[in-house]
Amino acid sequence: MRMAETADNAGTAPGSAPGTPPGTGGGADTTARASGATGLRKASWKHIGPGIVVAATGVGAGDLVATLIAGSKFGYTLLWAAVVGCLVKISLAEATGRWHLATGRTMFDGWRSLGRWTSVYFGIYVVVWGFVYGATAMSSTALPLAALFPGMPGGLKTFAIAAGLIGLVLVWFNRYHRFEKLMTVLIGIKFLIVVYVAIRVVPDLPAAFAGLVPVLPDGSFLYTLGLIGGVGGTITMAAYGYWVNAKGWTDSSWMKVMRLDNRVAYLTTGVFVVAMLIVGAELLHASGIALASGDRGLVDLSDILERRFGTFTAKLFLIGFCATSFSALIGVWHGVSLLFADFVERLRSGSESRAEEVASGAREHTRPFRAYLLWLTFPPMALLWLNQPFGLVVVYGVLGAFFMPFLALTLIWMLNTSRTPGAWRNGILSNSMLAIGGLLFVVLCVQQVRELLW
Template sequence: MTGTQDTEGTEGTEAEGARPPAARTRTRKASWKHIGPGIVVAATGVGAGDLVATLIAGSKFGYTLLWAAIAGCLVKISLAEATGRWHLATGRTILDGWRSLGAWTSVYFGLYVIVWGFIYGAAAMSSTALPLAALFPDTPGGLKTFAIAAGLIGLALVWFNRYARFEKLMTVLIGIKFLIVVYVAVRVAPDVPAALAGLVPVLPDGSFFYTLGLIGGVGGTITMAAYGYWINSKGWTDASWMKMMRLDNRVAYLTTGVFVVAMLIIGAELLHASHLALEGGGDKGLLGLSDILEERFGVFTAKLFLVGFCATSFSALVGVWHGVSLLFADFTERLLRTRQGIEENAVEEVAKGRRERSWPFRAYMLWLTFPPMGLLWLDEPFGLVVAYGVLGALFMPFLALTLLWLLNSVRTPLEWRNGWVSNGMLLVAGLLFVVLCVQQLRELPW
């Protein structure tokens, strides 16, 4: 294992044989200039659905659930740290870890990633198209035109670029959505004393599942598992990068936390304090917020918010097209090579960019893009929305509980196994996501 960087646009291109043995195990200094994978996971993990959930929580309960948004960031920091620690400490990918737990994990993941990708592709394209259709209402074909264009542009950006350029693109997108949402939050003039009071954990009447959803929904579902692949793509391939990974991860969820708190402020001030409700459900509710912003602050602020909405949805789309395709490529390549009796170092394959050039990587991108376009012609795809919510809920317990298993076993070097804090956070996360999953299933229109 080495700590080399990918030769395309990243630092440290020494070959393993050129390094003295001690250099491979030294702890590298955590440096702000190397931050990147965390920005990618933050840009991908917070999509329009997270904006809506946070906005609704703010509109219904004001600042009361601010503590839950922050707690959600702490839960996801623990999950992402555990994923990254597994990749760096063991030199194996999370797919390798799952396979070591039994064939059932491969069956579960294989079925999940196929069904989820089909549904998510349509949801992501539609979500990106909504603000564009509002900004350019006279475009022929309207929503469908923009949705198809979003999918094709996302496909091209990932297909023709490698991780280094992909990371730069995601940094630009998160910068746009972060600055716009924070700007709007400042414009609505937050009630600072009420916000500080919201840091005290309380549960207003009727807020239990909103609270759990806010904690569990901040910053990603299956993309949490992609974080390990992004740090490997950056060139971080062994435990010497552990401090850097942890700094990177904390920056990611600090950014996410500020973003989510800003949206909760917008919901609390614009909707809760004014006793207003959003028109339309799901992502369409964000268009209703744009109308309210136009009434209060003028056309410029409303249009700017739509640009932020678009950047939020599109960054999630591009991040999934890249990150989940890496997961699928690793899953497929490992399955094929195991059957052929071929051994490989999957972490090094990712670090060298070979997974990004593999046919399974590109096949999954095509799966995300073209088959879901047929769903765009459904007039009222309520079943699609319900299925997407349930599928998201089904993955997080699997991730949290398998990480708990892997990082307390002999599969992980003793130095890097879970301590009581990590065990506590992963156990809480696993139980939280189980409850949310059961709730999602209960709400299905059986």
């Protein structure tokens, strides 16, 4: 049976040369896309970018603290679950990017081809989710800043509002390429700091390798599901295809490049998660120390680090915490605004949404893009006065759980039908990973709703 992964070996389409930009060479590009046989560009590290953005956006403070708590309760035993989570997300992001490149159409255009219900679902979801996420992201960024500068008038609210406004300005006035450079700096900061902290606690390498063997200790089932399902993003997974197009990758000649980019993204994500699991296992599990749930747990960790390693390490960790939260904030401000702009433009025009439109940067100038930016920034500020930033994290987690089953199952539908050129449809591996992910996210969604209601 053909596997989508083997399509890397496809030959060059007649009349087209490898690396030919879309729209050149007459009808060769259209023919090549339809046949799935366009010449593939050589995968090169110099092209990497959208994967860095999705890794910086997808791993927020909530992911880090959930991993910390798992490490504090079970040591290295659930390390294998973090690895499986990365593999599931690699499959999801690869499928998203493959849809954009193989078809030349956007994710929302694919959803719309499945029926009107997808537009209704997405429209309601993106409005409600954005309102809650805006407050969650601003509060999460404010927590480490308030700990670093405790004397600031207004405390948490002042820092939260400032984070939202700075994110708004950075995305409003910068196009994708500058945004990517900023995200690269932020992910570099948090990568170095998290790895530094993991090295400081001196990992038990034999125990870590033993944790790669799948084991479920008593009481670990829900933590295991959380680790697998929570590694790296919710709705931002769908934004990956838009960032791929914004980078200028608009046809299947970029498939190898996209796959390398995606693997680097989730290798980076895996390092984050493993590093935080090491910190939880070595610093907390061995000492029997419990952390608060939600982002507050990272502030607690900075206090523990200060007692153990001194003020410098504690302050450095808070800077990494801030970079983690702020990169997630501006990643959503940009990526989900692209999704929303595509959603509105397609409803207005009724025409197909093409990858070239996203690549041109035109989407970032539209009123729907900027309207959603404002929606993410200003209305959620009202929630800051509820004085329950950690409750917002819980509600956000539940809303996020509703999107991932939708994404996984619709990708299976879109990538196994004539909507996708034959050479780029799912194979056994892709279908298996997406099905496992979809089932997992359904279970997580049901569990999180139960926790919220009962």
